[in-house]
Amino acid sequence: MRVRRSAYSKKEKKKLKKRKYKKSLADNRRFVSHPLFGEIPMIEKTTIGFNGKKNKTWGYDPDYKPKLPKNAVAGNIREQMFCHMCHTPKYFYVDIERECVQCNQLFVFSAKEQKYWYETLKFNFHSSAIRCVSCRRKQRSDKSANG
Ligand SMILES: [Zn+2]
Numbered sequence: 001m002r003v004r005r006s007a008y009s010k011k012e013k014k015k016l017k018k019r020k021y022k023k024s025l026a027d028n029r030r031f032v033s034h035p036l037f038g039e040i041p042m043i044e045k046t047t048i049g050f051n052g053k054k055n056k057t058w059g060y061d062p063d064y065k066p067k068l069p070k071n072a073v074a075g076n077i078r079e080q081m082f083c084h085m086c087h088t089p090k091y092f093y094v095d096i097e098r099e100c101v102q103c104n105q106l107f108v109f110s111a112k113e114q115k116y117w118y119e120t121l122k123f124n125f126h127s128s129a130i131r132c133v134s135c136r137r138k139q140r141s142d143k144s145a146n147g
Pocket residue numbers: 100101102103104105131132133134135136
């Protein structure tokens with residue numbers, strides 16, 4: 001009669017393996033705290049440099065889905081052009097109230113508009129609306145009148 005060497009059954013072993021995996025994942029996890037998006041999970045990425053050396057970097061998890069505040073529009077960070085060093089991806093957009101640099105009127109840079117700017121037009125995060133809609137329209141028509 002063979003004696004079972006392991007104290008664990010197959011099922012238990014599987015469970016243990018799973019737990020181990022989970023733990024190692026947790027050990028490798030990093031988060032970045034953001035006032036709007038909460039704890040953003042970071043994922044480790046390996047890039048290969050010019051010299052063929054492997055570099056490990058951390059990138060924002062594109063599948064992270066923070067809870068959307070009321071009236072927010074979900075962002076798709078895969079469509080956004082931004083520098084990981086200077087900016088945080090826009091996981092969602094909320095209306096932003098601004099003062100127009102031209103007429104000093106308050107205007108709303110809406111969540112929908114922001115999504116259009118950063119995901120459809122692929123504007124860099126450095127660009128942002130600084131003029132109200134009517135001043136923008138005026139500026140555009142002035143430009144076309146001049147050129
Ligand atoms: Zn204005």
